[in-house]
Amino acid sequence: MKLPACIALLTLLPAMPAAAIGVDIPALVECRQGIAEHAALSAAAADPLKAVALGLQPLAQQNPFMTEFRLANPTTVFGHPTDHIALAGASIMAVLDLADPRPLAAGLKLETAYDADGKFMAGREVVSRDTTDPKTGEPMIESIILSVSTVRSHPGQTLAGCSYSLDLPAEEEGTPAAAAASEG
Numbered sequence: 001m002k003l004p005a006c007i008a009l010l011t012l013l014p015a016m017p018a019a020a021i022g023v024d025i026p027a028l029v030e031c032r033q034g035i036a037e038h039a040a041l042s043a044a045a046a047d048p049l050k051a052v053a054l055g056l057q058p059l060a061q062q063n064p065f066m067t068e069f070r071l072a073n074p075t076t077v078f079g080h081p082t083d084h085i086a087l088a089g090a091s092i093m094a095v096l097d098l099a100d101p102r103p104l105a106a107g108l109k110l111e112t113a114y115d116a117d118g119k120f121m122a123g124r125e126v127v128s129r130d131t132t133d134p135k136t137g138e139p140m141i142e143s144i145i146l147s148v149s150t151v152r153s154h155p156g157q158t159l160a161g162c163s164y165s166l167d168l169p170a171e172e173e174g175t176p177a178a179a180a181a182s183e184g
Helices: 005-012 025-029 035-046 048-053 102-107 176-183
Strands: 056-058 067-077 080-088 091-096 111-116 119-132 139-149 158-167
Touching (some): 025 035, 025 091, 025 158, 035 048, 035 080, 048 056, 067 091, 080 158, 102 119
Antiparallel strands (some): 067 080, 091 158
């Protein structure tokens, strides 16, 4: 298969590190950055030319819910080396060559949510803060959740990383919106 000229040319150029767009991949995976940095990486990763230019080599999709990349410059996250990341919605995860996720989850002080049938999931919220939507000015809650899990599509490997989200605050009793909702 012949590559389009623009992609072939990009493979000859040195990869621009993701840090060039203000994103530190290990910091994102370890929940040390915010929603803006996650959004910047997600936008760049969604464009194949930008992804390659940032040193993200798209990989064959093993799981229909994740987009995977090989890093041009391997890194270390949570004390483990990796050259493989996955993006899934609001999450960025390192794919680690760890058959048993439990020691990592315990070291990160995560709460086990599920551990049966060959599936493991653990996590904890590391950030929950009030903020405002920059487009609308509406009050929001920024939430960052650290997690460790396994998936059947990646036997013998552990996914470890962060989910970044903006959520609407819960309606409080006594507010006009809560009162209107309870009347309907």
